[in-house]
Amino acid sequence: MQPSWNFSTRNGIVDENGSLLPGRPNPYVPGAIVQLIQTQDDVISPPDENGNPTGDDTLYLGMTFYIGQNIPPFHPKPTGSFTYTFQPMPQGKLYARIFNKAAIADSTYYGQTSIITANQVLNSGGLVYYFYVDDYGLTQTNILFREPSAQAPVAHAGGPYSGSEGHAITFNASMSYDPDNSGILSYLWDMDNDGEFDDASGITPAYTWTGETTTIVRVQVTDNDGLTGAAEAMVKVYNSAPVVMNIGAQSVNEGDTLVFEAVFSDDGVDDTHAIHINWDNGHTSYFGFDDHVASPYEVSFLCMDAGLYNPVVTVYDNDGGASYVTFSLNVAAQPLNTSITLLPPTAIALVWDAVPDKEYDLYFCDEAASIIWQKIGSVTGNAFTDHGDNDGFDNIPGTPDDRSAPSESTARLYKVIPRKFY
Known part of the structure; x- marks a missing residue:
């Protein structure tokens, strides 16, 4: 008759790496194999290379416990035990052996209880065996079953990371570990995403990008067995706007050329500017x-x-960053120093100090009780000759004369006004 069984435990046993063996508390583990073994004497024989009992010991019941079956973990003595309830009652003496993996082929350590010779209580469900945890579960499953094969280290690159161009970003691979505890020998980094781990080394290196980018960094860890593991992390490097230096107050004369230097800096040394x-x-x-x-x-x-x-x-950079400064500019007016020369009998010559290429508006009026300025026209340069009306300057009172028929007693007035260039 195939035995039926019920398994119960409490909490808190770990394996040789400090991980809980099987049960519900975090972190979960992938399971373990529990064997119930019958023996005819008081000697516990070691398992063979396949995990089977040896000597006069025989396997009575073998179970594999997996996550998700709500199996509580074991509890070390003296505060607890685990129990089996059997139907029908097994013959002989019993002890339990537990392997540290869910498959014997993968197991490297095991632990076992002592042989039970008492604490057998018959109840309605069958015979209850109380297995007090001793050799197994005090600190670890510490009996070597087979030499563990070397395991590659597990790399963690940390992140995601972010920073600004021109400023160092610090990385952290301290969460990397070696499952078989041989120790991690080196940390090498690929920061420029070229597939080569030749840009930085160490657990917490720093690296600086010269331009805005979104990229991937990778770390490769090597343990003392020469095995390697790699991991990657995302990096976002933001643009740094250019900074324009202050410009002092500037003064220049009208018509002269202002010359100054625009000085700026940019942490993004690869940026171009406008x-x-x-x-x-x-x-x-x-x-x-x-x-x-x-x-x-x-x-x-x-x-x-x-x-x-x-x-x-x-100042703009090619990534859209910008900054600006304002300065004061005083453009001093250029004195006109106008002179008027009579060219008898038909013209009047006007000459002034002109700004090259600038245009000037000319006005005249004849002196009277009320002065009304009339525009003659606009000129570019520094001279104008007024020839009067079609009949010239006749100086005859009461007759049509230059624009406003002056009398002999009136004076002609002129003014020169510079026009806006821009």
Whole structure:
């Protein structure tokens, strides 16, 4: 008759690596094999290479416990035990042997209880055997079954990581471990994603990217058996905006060229840059990414209109980052120093100090009780000759004369006004 059984335990036994053997508390383990063995004497014989009993010992019941079957873990003596309830009652003396894996072929250690000779209580479910945990479960399943094969280390790269270009990002592979405790000899890193572990070494190296990117880093760990393991982690490197240095107040005369340097820095040393300047007079300048903009960058601008301005200098990088500064600009007016020469009898010559390429508006009036200025026209340059009306200057009172028929007693007035260049 095939024996029926019931298995119960309490909590807290670990294997040779410190992991709980089987049961519900975290961390779960993949299971273990429990054998119930009959013996005719008081001698516990070791298992053979296949895990079978030897000598006069015979296997009465073998069970494999897996996660998910709600098997509670074992509890070490003196506070606990595990029990079997059997039907029908087995013959002879019994002891339990537990292997540290769910398959004997994978097991490397085992532990066992002492032979039970008492504590047998008959109840309605059958005969209850109380196995007090002694050799097995005090600290570990510490009887060597077979020499464990070397196991590769398990790598952990940590992460995910993030940082800014031009600033070091620190990595951490301290969660890597070696299952057979031979020890991890080295940590090598692939930071540039070229498949070669030649960019950094150590458990917590630092690495700096020179541009914005999203990439993968990998760590390779090697144990003292020469076995390796690898893992990877994501890295996001954000753009660092360029920083423009302050520009001091600038002064220049109307018609002169302003020259200054735009100085900036960027942690992204691989970035390219462009400069945009709003001159605060309706005019802008742009030096693009194709203009090989580098710091310091010399800027020149022809200042044609007198006034006080607040230009804005903005520096962009090719990843969309930008920063700006504002400075003050004083463009001093150029004195006109106008002179008038009479060219009798038909013309009047006007000469002034002009800004090259600038346009000027000319006005006249004849001195009277009420002065009304009339525009003659606009000229580029520094001179104008007024020839009067079609009949010239006749100086005859009451007759049509130059624009407003002056009398002999009136004086002709002129004014020259510079036009806005921008």
